Amino acid sequence: MLGKVKKWRRVKRHHRKRVRELAPPTNQPQPIRIHTWVPRDSPALFQVESERLEPAVREAVGIVSNLLSVNRVPGHLLLSRDINKYCKFIWRNASAANYNKCGRANENYRTETCLDVIIPDDHLSGCSVYSEPDAPTTTVIRPEGAGLPDTDFLLYLHAQSTDKCRAEPSVLAYAVHCQTDSQGRPLAGVVVICRDRLTGEGYSHQGTVQTVIHELFHALGFSKELFSTWRDCSYSQPGMGCSPWGQVTNTDETGQVRIYTQSVIRALQDHLLSTDPELGGPLENLDVGYSGLSSHWESRVLQGSIMAAALGDPAVVRVDPVTLAALQDTGWYSVNHSRAQSLVWGKAVVVNG
Structure with a gap:
């Protein structure tokens, strides 16, 4: 049972300094071009590791490119x-x-x-x-x-057994964004794949594809480090002079932190068959850092979502409408919602309001 949330008030919007200015974007969003780059200092993979990782990454990148469109970077990405x-x-x-x-x-x-990736001078x-x-x-x-031609996002792919991988055996991979453009959209990011997970018992190709998609979504904007930079494109085309939301998260009367943006609210209303106008997307309570925010959905409500903290059985993991709504509400992407996959659990759960 979800509690009714308090009245949400949007905080004052503010502008943040960006990393660099790019040339003006093209007029119409087009599928995002993701360029995968393996750092030169990455350890060489065994054949079985390469044969598993490379097709999984290609498939994941292809799926994300078919889901998200951007105002493409003209010329070469630097x-x-x-x-x-x-x-x-x-x-x-x-x-x-x-x-x-x-x-x-x-x-x-x-x-x-x-x-821990050294960015090449090139x-x-x-x-x-x-x-x-x-x-x-x-x-x-x-x-x-x-620079890199035909590139809107540069993915540095690192497959190795890092300290984090060794310290947290449940971690399959992790990601971070590196730089953003003048509108806040991430231009580059690192995805680290814990190497041991490529050869362990029970390896799953589909599970690895889903893991890479999950980490790509983090690097592309579904991240507590980027929530405060999301932009409101209610009256503008994504990536074209949209205003900062200022704040997209708030806490309801039960202590649940939620994302309150228009598309997320509508998607969760549809999922739960609710008319509550303030039904925000709930974030996980267990993996919060000093900020009090998580980069994952609360699985009790959105179990099976590609952006839950633990993905579980690949057969029931979905690139769900609520996650795609959140990516839409970053203000950086036009989203192909026709490719959304309905969640297996939680449909039409009764909520207050």
């Missing part, structure tokens, strides 16, 4: 360098021509990383030093990389 890493001094005089540009290089700067934009506050003369620290 990730940004962190000025606070490569620069020792930044011009802070707002009247200077080189305001907020690097004035002195950090001699200890080496490269950029995401999680994937990164260049960086320069402006030795005078108003002079256009520059010294190049790193040249512009070639």
Whole structure:
């Protein structure tokens, strides 16, 4: 039985600084182009591991690309360098021509990383030093990389037995996003596959496909680290000047943290056959961090969802309408809802209101 939630008030919207500005997007969203890149320092896989992982990743990427469309990145995708890493001094005089540009290089700067992946220089934009506050003369620290053509999201795929994998045997994989564009959409992310899980007893191809989809969804936006950057596109095309929601989560009177966005509420209403206008998507209570938020649905309500904390039997895991509604409400994607899969459990559970 779900409790009736308190009246939700949207908090004041605010703008957040983004990693870098890209060229203007194309007009119509198109299927997201996900480029998979295996870092050079990743350990070589045994044949049986490769034969299991590679087709599972290809299938997962294909499924996600058929579900989500974006305003495509024109030209080549280049990730940004962190000025606070490569620069020792930044011009802070707002009247200077080189305001907020690097004035002195950090001699200890080496490269950029995401999680434990070293991002190749070829994937990164260049960086320069402006030795005078108003002079256009520059010294190049790193040249512009070639970038990646036909890419809207760069997936760094890491298969190895990490400390986290060893410490938490129940963990199959984990993910993090690396950088975002001017609208907050993730441009790159790392998915770590715990290598031992590729050779263990009971290996499942379909389960691995679902695990990769789950982790991709985290890196693409279904993450407590990104909830506060979701954008309201009620009156705009996704990715085209939408306003920040400000806050998409709140706590109901029972202490349940929920996502309160329009598409999520409608999808949960449809699932539970409810007319409650404030029926938010419930988040897991058990895996919350210091923020009090989880990156997973509460399985007691959305058991079998691709974004539950534990996926379980692959035969009953679904890329469900509530998850796709959440991805729609990030403001970064046009979602192909016709490919949503109805959940096996919980349909039409009676709720208050």
